[in-house]
Amino acid sequence: MSAPLEVTNVTMRFGGLKALADFTLIMQPGELVGLIGPNGAGKTTAFNAITGVYVPSEGEVKVAGVRVNDEKPHQICTRGIARTFQNIRLFKQLTALDNVRIACHAGAQSGFFDALFLTGHHRREEARIRARAEEYLEVMGLSHRRDEISRNLPYGEQRRLEIARALATGPKVLCLDEPAAGMNAAEKTNLMGLVRSIRDRFGLAILIIEHDMRVAMGISERMLVLDHGITIAQGKPEAIRKNPKVIEAYLGDAYLEEKHIAVPPQENSK
Amino acid sequence: MGRLLSLFRTFLPFLVGLVVLAGLQAVMPPVFAVILLYMGVNVVLAVSLNVVNGFTGQFSLGHAGFMAVGAYTAAKITLGLSGFQFPVLGYAVSQQLVFAIALGAAMAMAAVAGFLVGMPSLRLRGDYLAIVTLGFGEIIRSIIENMKFLGQATGLSGLPQRSNLIWVGMSVIATVVMAQRLASSTQGRALFAIREDEVAAEAMGVDTTGYKVRAFVISAAYAGLAGALIAHAIQLSTPRMFTFIRSIEVVVMVVLGGLGSISGSIVAACTLTVALEALREFQAYRMVAYALLLILLMLTRPQGLFGTREIWDLPFFRRLLRRPALASDGGSAGARPDSNSAGGTR
Numbered sequence: 001m002s003a004p005l006e007v008t009n010v011t012m013r014f015g016g017l018k019a020l021a022d023f024t025l026i027m028q029p030g031e032l033v034g035l036i037g038p039n040g041a042g043k044t045t046a047f048n049a050i051t052g053v054y055v056p057s058e059g060e061v062k063v064a065g066v067r068v069n070d071e072k073p074h075q076i077c078t079r080g081i082a083r084t085f086q087n088i089r090l091f092k093q094l095t096a097l098d099n100v101r102i103a104c105h106a107g108a109q110s111g112f113f114d115a116l117f118l119t120g121h122h123r124r125e126e127a128r129i130r131a132r133a134e135e136y137l138e139v140m141g142l143s144h145r146r147d148e149i150s151r152n153l154p155y156g157e158q159r160r161l162e163i164a165r166a167l168a169t170g171p172k173v174l175c176l177d178e179p180a181a182g183m184n185a186a187e188k189t190n191l192m193g194l195v196r197s198i199r200d201r202f203g204l205a206i207l208i209i210e211h212d213m214r215v216a217m218g219i220s221e222r223m224l225v226l227d228h229g230i231t232i233a234q235g236k237p238e239a240i241r242k243n244p245k246v247i248e249a250y251l252g253d254a255y256l257e258e259k260h261i262a263v264p265p266q267e268n269s270k
Numbered sequence: 271m272g273r274l275l276s277l278f279r280t281f282l283p284f285l286v287g288l289v290v291l292a293g294l295q296a297v298m299p300p301v302f303a304v305i306l307l308y309m310g311v312n313v314v315l316a317v318s319l320n321v322v323n324g325f326t327g328q329f330s331l332g333h334a335g336f337m338a339v340g341a342y343t344a345a346k347i348t349l350g351l352s353g354f355q356f357p358v359l360g361y362a363v364s365q366q367l368v369f370a371i372a373l374g375a376a377m378a379m380a381a382v383a384g385f386l387v388g389m390p391s392l393r394l395r396g397d398y399l400a401i402v403t404l405g406f407g408e409i410i411r412s413i414i415e416n417m418k419f420l421g422q423a424t425g426l427s428g429l430p431q432r433s434n435l436i437w438v439g440m441s442v443i444a445t446v447v448m449a450q451r452l453a454s455s456t457q458g459r460a461l462f463a464i465r466e467d468e469v470a471a472e473a474m475g476v477d478t479t480g481y482k483v484r485a486f487v488i489s490a491a492y493a494g495l496a497g498a499l500i501a502h503a504i505q506l507s508t509p510r511m512f513t514f515i516r517s518i519e520v521v522v523m524v525v526l527g528g529l530g531s532i533s534g535s536i537v538a539a540c541t542l543t544v545a546l547e548a549l550r551e552f553q554a555y556r557m558v559a560y561a562l563l564l565i566l567l568m569l570t571r572p573q574g575l576f577g578t579r580e581i582w583d584l585p586f587f588r589r590l591l592r593r594p595a596l597a598s599d600g601g602s603a604g605a606r607p608d609s610n611s612a613g614g615t616r
Binding site for chain 1 (some may be wrong): 271276278279408447448451452455456457458459462463466467469470471472474475477478484488491519578
């Protein structure tokens with residue numbers, strides 16, 4: 001069986017700029033991989049290349065053995081790659097439940113005329129989708145917010161709702177783009193526990209971008225470090241911690257002294 | 271039994287509507303009946319345009335073009351079959367059937383036109399889409415204007431008078447029921463997702479281009495229906511009835527009622543129709559007063575009468591209906607939780 005996600009030698013060029021060079025990543029089922037690097041290192045670019053927002057300039061992205069380079073984001077999503085966004089992109093004016101229900105859409109069979117004539121098939125499917133959506137809300141601890149407009153949710157819950165929404169697409173690989181950004185230490189710990197439990201419960205592979213080193217080291221089983229688009233190191237967190245290149249590029253002396261590192265300022269959104 | 275019940279549920283609005291409309295048709299004085307016809311047609315137009323402009327968030331300005339396609343298609347059929355009589359059935363019944371067929375054909379042709387226009391233009395967004403759809407609307411009109419077969423600038427006249435309260439009323443019900451059921455279905459939610467955030471919608475597996483085209487086709491079909499109805503109400507179909515001014519009138523109704531709000535579109539369409547009729551006596555100042563009304567409304571409620579909400583989501587009606595907190599089902603897509611009802615009965 002082929003790996004759920006295989007990225008080989010992907011390069012992204014924007015004009016003369018190489019935002020990502022020879023990026024290779026093979027995700028095994030159930031793996032938790034951390035993707036780290038300083039601002040502008042190409043982490044989000046890597047996500048966009050995987051999920052079809054960008055078409056890779058070179059290299060190949062395979063989902064479950066199928067090449068998806070030229071597919072649109074919604075097709076790649078249907079193949080089992082789900083993502084969240086660094087700058088939360090919920091459907092702001094819709095309720096939490098509707099946000100998740102939209103993501104359940106992928107496998108839906110009933111079409112416009114089913115809806116128009118309220119066929120039995122349509123009603124059964126609506127009920128099924130609703131039940132599924134509520135389950136995902138429950139998993140992320142958002143059941144009590146079901147009918148709340150998502151814009152009105154507190155920040156942390158918006159982040160969780162985005163994860164619930166991504167889960168609802170039924171992915172094999174979940175890509176989380178800085179899910180803990182802007183949270184305090186306790187919230188972060190909480191969220192990481194949640195991420196781990198999601199992985200165990202749904203048997204997903206999770207690729208996570210995280211700025212906070214302690215959090216990233218704590219959760220990842222394997223890490224990839226990017227700097228200026230180049231993969232400068234990969235391996236177990238303990239090895240990354242000691243890798244001089246990584247320390248130079250990213251961590252700086254402060255980390256060596258085991259001091260708490262403040263969360264660096266957010267990368268600009270695309 | 272269950273199947274029968276579900277069939278009943280599907281067509282319930284039409285059954286109730288038929289009874290009410292037949293009654294109205296019998297008692298309504300002709301003067302009011304005409305205004306009601308215009309109202310109905312405008313409601314069909316506004317609600318159908320709302321599917322594109324409100325639900326999907328794509329700004330289309332080409333609604334009149336699709337009306338024209340529908341009007342001419344239906345006119346050709348009713349004119350061509352004006353002496354036709356089905357075997358067994360009487361002449362009057364046959365002609366009503368012919369009209370039904372004409373309406374269906376009008377919708378189908380308009381849908382085809384919607385598909386042809388939608389495919390290339392829906393790659394664009396915002397202002398660009400508005401301009402392209404405006405252009406296509408005008409193209410459709412000028413094609414008609416130059417076809418001998420469709421009477422060129424004088425259009426087709428002498429159409430049978432077929433649109434009555436029952437036909438228009440049933441069309442209104444069909445349109446509103448369509449919009450409402452769409453809004454509470456997977457398909458409709460996909461449209462809302464596109465309106466809210468196209469990138470995220472795509473990432474969640476919504477085929478944004480496909481759904482935009484679908485919304486456009488649905489909307490065009492109902493515009494065609496409205497065109498056919500109006501042509502058979504005034505017994506005339508000319509290119510001048512379908513200029514872009516008509517499109518803008520419909521856009522005004524949708525914006526005024528609130529983008530995305532079905533009941534908003536209905537209320538705005540009715541209000542504006544009546545307002546225009548009422549102002550008819552002051553011919554010279556009519557458009558001035560109309561424009562002032564619009565300016566006033568936009569200043570006081572820039573989000574439209576109801577925003578994206580439905581009328582029954584407004585605090586006043588919530589209290590009236592004693593409904594607890596928000597129901598997320600149905601058309602209350604953009605409903606906001608309002609503080610004075612949130613702590614309600616539950």
